[in-house]
Amino acid sequence: MTEPTEKSGYTWINPLASWGTATGNPAAPSVPVPDIREDWDRVTGYKVPTYLVGRLKHYVIWSNHGDRLWNRTRWWPTRRNLLHVTGIYNRKTAIAEKKILDRRPIYWLICMVLLALAPLVFPASMQNTLLTAGTIFGIFAAINVCWTLIIGTASIFSLASYAVVGTAAFLTSWLSITYGVPWYVLPLIGSAIGLVFGLAIALPALRLDGFYYALLTLGLNELCRVFFTTSKEFGSASGGLYGADSFIRESWDPMVQSYVGYYAAFALLLGSLSLFRLINGKRLGRVLRMAPEKREAFAAACGVDYKRARIVIFIVTSVALGFIGGFYAAQYRGVAFSIFSFDTVLLGLAMLAIGGIGKAEGAVLGTLVVVFLDKVLLEWGPIRHFLVGALMLAAVLFLNNGYFGIKKQFNAWRDKKRGEWRSTRTEKGGEALPEEATETNDKDQLYFRRFDKIQRDYLKKLITPEIIEEHRRQPLGQHSEALERVLLYFRRAKLEDKYALHRAGPHGPYKIIAFSGSRGVSPRIVDDREFATVDEGYHGVFMRRVHDLMES
Amino acid sequence: MDVFFVLTNAITVACIYGLIAIAVSITWSSLGLINLAYGFVFTFAGYGAWLFAEHISEMPVLLAGAGIAMGALAGIIVCLVVFIPLHDKPNFTTRGMIATLAISLIGSQSFLMFFGPRPKSLPDLFGFWTVDMFGVTLTSDKIGIVLCSTLMLFVVVRWMRGSRRGLEIRAMMMNPHAASIVGIGVRSTGIYVMAVTGAMGGLASVLLSQTYYIAPFNGLTPLIKGVSIALCGGLGSVQGAVIAAILLGLVEALTNEFLGGQYVLMTQFLVIIAVLVVRPRGISGLLDKAREQ
Numbered sequence A: 001m002t003e004p005t006e007k008s009g010y011t012w013i014n015p016l017a018s019w020g021t022a023t024g025n026p027a028a029p030s031v032p033v034p035d036i037r038e039d040w041d042r043v044t045g046y047k048v049p050t051y052l053v054g055r056l057k058h059y060v061i062w063s064n065h066g067d068r069l070w071n072r073t074r075w076w077p078t079r080r081n082l083l084h085v086t087g088i089y090n091r092k093t094a095i096a097e098k099k100i101l102d103r104r105p106i107y108w109l110i111c112m113v114l115l116a117l118a119p120l121v122f123p124a125s126m127q128n129t130l131l132t133a134g135t136i137f138g139i140f141a142a143i144n145v146c147w148t149l150i151i152g153t154a155s156i157f158s159l160a161s162y163a164v165v166g167t168a169a170f171l172t173s174w175l176s177i178t179y180g181v182p183w184y185v186l187p188l189i190g191s192a193i194g195l196v197f198g199l200a201i202a203l204p205a206l207r208l209d210g211f212y213y214a215l216l217t218l219g220l221n222e223l224c225r226v227f228f229t230t231s232k233e234f235g236s237a238s239g240g241l242y243g244a245d246s247f248i249r250e251s252w253d254p255m256v257q258s259y260v261g262y263y264a265a266f267a268l269l270l271g272s273l274s275l276f277r278l279i280n281g282k283r284l285g286r287v288l289r290m291a292p293e294k295r296e297a298f299a300a301a302c303g304v305d306y307k308r309a310r311i312v313i314f315i316v317t318s319v320a321l322g323f324i325g326g327f328y329a330a331q332y333r334g335v336a337f338s339i340f341s342f343d344t345v346l347l348g349l350a351m352l353a354i355g356g357i358g359k360a361e362g363a364v365l366g367t368l369v370v371v372f373l374d375k376v377l378l379e380w381g382p383i384r385h386f387l388v389g390a391l392m393l394a395a396v397l398f399l400n401n402g403y404f405g406i407k408k409q410f411n412a413w414r415d416k417k418r419g420e421w422r423s424t425r426t427e428k429g430g431e432a433l434p435e436e437a438t439e440t441n442d443k444d445q446l447y448f449r450r451f452d453k454i455q456r457d458y459l460k461k462l463i464t465p466e467i468i469e470e471h472r473r474q475p476l477g478q479h480s481e482a483l484e485r486v487l488l489y490f491r492r493a494k495l496e497d498k499y500a501l502h503r504a505g506p507h508g509p510y511k512i513i514a515f516s517g518s519r520g521v522s523p524r525i526v527d528d529r530e531f532a533t534v535d536e537g538y539h540g541v542f543m544r545r546v547h548d549l550m551e552s
Numbered sequence B: 001m002d003v004f005f006v007l008t009n010a011i012t013v014a015c016i017y018g019l020i021a022i023a024v025s026i027t028w029s030s031l032g033l034i035n036l037a038y039g040f041v042f043t044f045a046g047y048g049a050w051l052f053a054e055h056i057s058e059m060p061v062l063l064a065g066a067g068i069a070m071g072a073l074a075g076i077i078v079c080l081v082v083f084i085p086l087h088d089k090p091n092f093t094t095r096g097m098i099a100t101l102a103i104s105l106i107g108s109q110s111f112l113m114f115f116g117p118r119p120k121s122l123p124d125l126f127g128f129w130t131v132d133m134f135g136v137t138l139t140s141d142k143i144g145i146v147l148c149s150t151l152m153l154f155v156v157v158r159w160m161r162g163s164r165r166g167l168e169i170r171a172m173m174m175n176p177h178a179a180s181i182v183g184i185g186v187r188s189t190g191i192y193v194m195a196v197t198g199a200m201g202g203l204a205s206v207l208l209s210q211t212y213y214i215a216p217f218n219g220l221t222p223l224i225k226g227v228s229i230a231l232c233g234g235l236g237s238v239q240g241a242v243i244a245a246i247l248l249g250l251v252e253a254l255t256n257e258f259l260g261g262q263y264v265l266m267t268q269f270l271v272i273i274a275v276l277v278v279r280p281r282g283i284s285g286l287l288d289k290a291r292e293q
Helices: A036-044 A103-123 A124-152 A161-179 A183-207 A210-230 A254-280 A283-290 A296-301 A304-334 A342-355 A359-375 A382-396 A403-425 A436-437 A443-460 A467-474 A482-491 A534-551 B005-029 B039-056 B061-087 B094-115 B140-162 B164-173 B176-181 B186-206 B220-232 B236-259 B263-276
Strands: A009-015 A027-030 A061-063 A086-089 A094-100 A240-242 A334-336 A498-505 A509-512 A524-531 B132-134 B135-137
Touching: A027 A467, A036 A342, A036 A443, A061 A296, A086 A443, A086 B164, A103 A124, A103 A359, A124 A254, A124 A283, A124 A304, A124 A334, A124 A342, A124 A359, A161 A183, A161 A210, A161 A240, A161 A304, A161 A334, A183 A210, A183 A304, A183 B263, A210 B094, A210 B220, A210 B263, A240 B164, A254 A304, A254 A359, A283 A436, A296 A304, A304 A334, A334 B236, A342 A359, A342 A382, A342 A403, A342 A443, A342 B094, A359 A382, A359 A403, A359 A482, A382 B061, A436 B164, A436 B176, A443 A482, A467 A482, A467 A534, A482 A534, A498 A524, A498 A534, A509 A534, A524 A534, B005 B039, B005 B140, B005 B164, B005 B186, B005 B220, B005 B236, B039 B061, B039 B094, B039 B186, B039 B220, B061 B186, B135 B140, B140 B164, B140 B176, B140 B186, B140 B236, B164 B176, B164 B186, B176 B186, B220 B263, B236 B263
Parallel strands: none
Antiparallel strands: A009 A027, A061 A094, A086 A094, A240 A334, A498 A509, A509 A524, B132 B135
């Protein structure tokens, strides 16, 4: 029972008593009745803290004019726009605005300009180290961008990219040394070698899927390493094959040589990035975005020849890798065996994994990080590779797709957390479970249950010893407001399981029964307790209902 | 060069690599993890056994036990670092493979830092004696290697067939999702699998160090060989791995005999590619259904 503390000391006076027509008690100690509208407002009010909604405008918006929207800068001679710009209207001011939907070209441009200007700002003491590292960065980034095309766009998990580069570099160096082939032919010969190599290893790629192919190409890499290190023609004794023709003249100043090397490698990187753009951003890339892993059957059913697209990309990229191999030989006058070593493959994979597999920016950033650790912080010793491994492990363990996948992953995580927070804030009245509510077609049922709960909670506060005593004294007739409200609620109850009195003889005793609620099914006897008079019986029923109310 | 001598050599080496192949195979088929950290497990067990021999005892049985225990420990480390955090994440297979590669990179660099580049050698496990059989001289280490690896394989296969844990692992191989629904813990099974396969790698390491030395980067060759055998035999199949080990051992012996040592890898890979082009899932791999993950 609720505590009757501040409610005691209130006496209800039957308004009919003075007329002498009253049934029921002339007066009764009772409780003051609170206003139910307060409960209603409290329960139905919206108490969830609300925040400002919408997004911060983190993009630049230019003013626009309807005419100018169609007057865009285009890549000559195509009709492609320089940037993906859309015209929008400000929702508050209705002023026309321009918004760049895809800002990546701008970032690329800024980064490439920075890379091109970087040698000017290198500190003098580190100039040579940084230029060497920059050259290596350019070449490795070019290789990794091509590799990204194979792994990401074509979804062929090949680990033999460095084997292609190495083979092309070794063969072209050997040709240049033995037959005096000039440097400008080496990349072309390399491309031919890459084509042959690519055709040879594309054959199993047609048949094997994913990881069988990865393991096979890992083995192929080892095969190349063993073959080149053990064969006498390729200088097994000297740790590499050197002496090829180069576009960097030895008569030049060493600093000029470094600069030429740096910018040549930079041009190579630009070339491979344009290849990436040409393949990934055009028809082949789009065809393969239609056919991601495990959805190939669907794509094939739609008429996408994904196998052909994959092999074409694989072969084109192998040609590019061969080109890079020939370029490598022409740049360094030869090549070392370390290009085939397992650690090179591991470092390459680390570059991709750190930046994010499948994205050119990921490949370039990963290469930058790893080359910086590996070639600039030379005095750190073996801990450099340890750090690269740790970075790679951390990237794989915590990030779904490397550094450039962070944004997507963070947004997904934030949405998940938002959902969780929202669900903890949601008020649960206990009227209906959410799944039950969605299954119920008659939504009135839900509102009725909610209203009923509010009413029951309110009435529970009115149940006090005073009104029970009042009812015991006089079950029928006019009652105090509190008791009257409770009784009205009880009388309005549904017929099923509604209590009634059953008279055993002509003058009692009475027993409590409950209706079944359905026609033709007789009521059941609730318990064996017998009441001598009908008023006692009424009070018994009342107590039972009070009990049920307090239990609910 | 006597063909039988080459053949016994090939069989000996195939036994060791077969152990790793079966380890790779079991890990892939039950956990869906392509574990390329067996090189790390291999070197870890080798250095563990070497430390044991240096500081505690050189008794062959204890030494082999130490190698096996260290291998199991390395397997558990790989499981804790890679499998347990990653197994329910998106792109698990790719990320798991890259993570195991990262572990092998970190591992070899730490071995280089702690133990230096100089190779270590283990004491002889099987002594020096020879047996003449059908006119072929078999040395003690060859017989010991073949016996030990066969015994290990036998024990592991018996355990997989007969024990409760083995039943769980086989259930995981059949259908990992259903296995986890009926109450087989993915993580606990992962630890068992990695411990057992790590123990196989550890034994292979101790056995191979009878012929070769223990060096920071020596885990690579056994890994590549093991992976090739597992590929050729079909990932997930023990008998396929045994057949492939024997086949590749034969190829190695024949190439050594007729073409010369430097062509061994080439002929082996040609054979593997030929096998895989005909049967894309290896000799006894199931043809159309890979493990769904």
